[in-house]
Amino acid sequence: MTSSTTTPVPSSANDLHKPRILCLHGGGVTAEVFRAQARSLIKNLPDFRLVFADGPFFCNPGPGIVPVYQDCGPFRRWLRWLPEHPEIDDESAIEEVRYSIQTCKDEDEGDGPWVGLMGFSQGAKLASSLLYEQQIHVEKEGKAETDYKFAVMLAGRSPIVSFSDYTKHPACVRPGAVSEGFHYEGESPHVLRIPTIHVHGLNDPGLHLHRKMLKQYHDPKTSTLLEWDGTHRVPIKKTDVEPICNEIYRVAREQGVKFVE
Template structure:
């Protein structure tokens, strides 16, 4: 965990030089929140500031317990949140849970709220991609899969479709994010409904793997089993289940993001 957190979010005018830039929607992991994620991403934000504006969204579901290592640095930065449903109260929790479609609706509203609030700060750039860590990484890949499916059916997305995703320590499987196509029952705790349509994700993805991460094999599964070969980029670093924050680890990631942004036509060459 980064030992030097930022004291808080910047004021509305602090990022004026980025207001016109294309935007990258950023999704925190389970058991944390947008404020914490923004602090953890401050070095990446600085590297990308000439090219992209990062927008941080809060997940819709409150969690009583924070994610791994959050308390050691960010104990006073709650409330903590998760994306794919409420946190079970206990291992044997059998309480009522939202349905698959309700989870999708809650996630979409959280993302839309983050963009609306950023619009209110004066941002005007299109939302061109999504970046996520851990549970947010799984969701980033899942949202890009939904964008791909919508393109295939000619539906598009009125929000301005994602062109690429940055998947940081995201685990397989990709989650079904299309309302009405999953189970009508409760969503699986913390997991959603796995997408099993037989399609591979073909829109560009950048995968970030910590080589000491206990979940590394599941992160590699998402890369190799769920994404089409030739559409992915891999950035590996010598870390565990956390975000890289040293410049030597962040620079290669920022370079790949800019390179992919140029290849898909959302950044100038």
């Protein structure tokens, strides 16, 4: 089942002109829940406007969502990760994801440039995939529809997802396929060189897949790895959040992001 609209959840109304980061939630969550999970990141990124998009597909709540957020449904996903998720063809899957994101962007009241992506879990996989699509479209066509300068990947696991003919390859999972359990051994020809910040919880049961994502699909010259003593969740404590935000500011400045005075 899909939704026809998605409601953006802006960080506040007094940051309309700040550079914007599009935030993509994990599987079985919502934009509202991700905003609550990311409250410490929002607090420590005052020069950005963080905008949270809802995934297009309804599903059961993800791991750890109940009981804290059990009343925040219906819960959503961007991709299939379980075999029981309804089958969908690749073109429709791409269309639904793009529509949800574009609707969120169009409905946001801000007017600052879209400078980055930030995703958690499945949203991190999507963030990396969208950033790579931007890169390969520029390489093949000389232009892309977006101009993101960086992405922040919180617990993003391999592989990246193919969203165009340019990325149809055994190293990339199809957008309509079940993404969990996907394995590609060997060197991927699809390597993201736009800057990325990878945040890995050392007690996360999916850590080996997060490390595989970093190693196979991201250029070490443009990737930053931050590890913290946590599980599969968004960091909240100041000691864990500050290094992430410091890196976001560093990368943003290096990429020429302009902040509102």
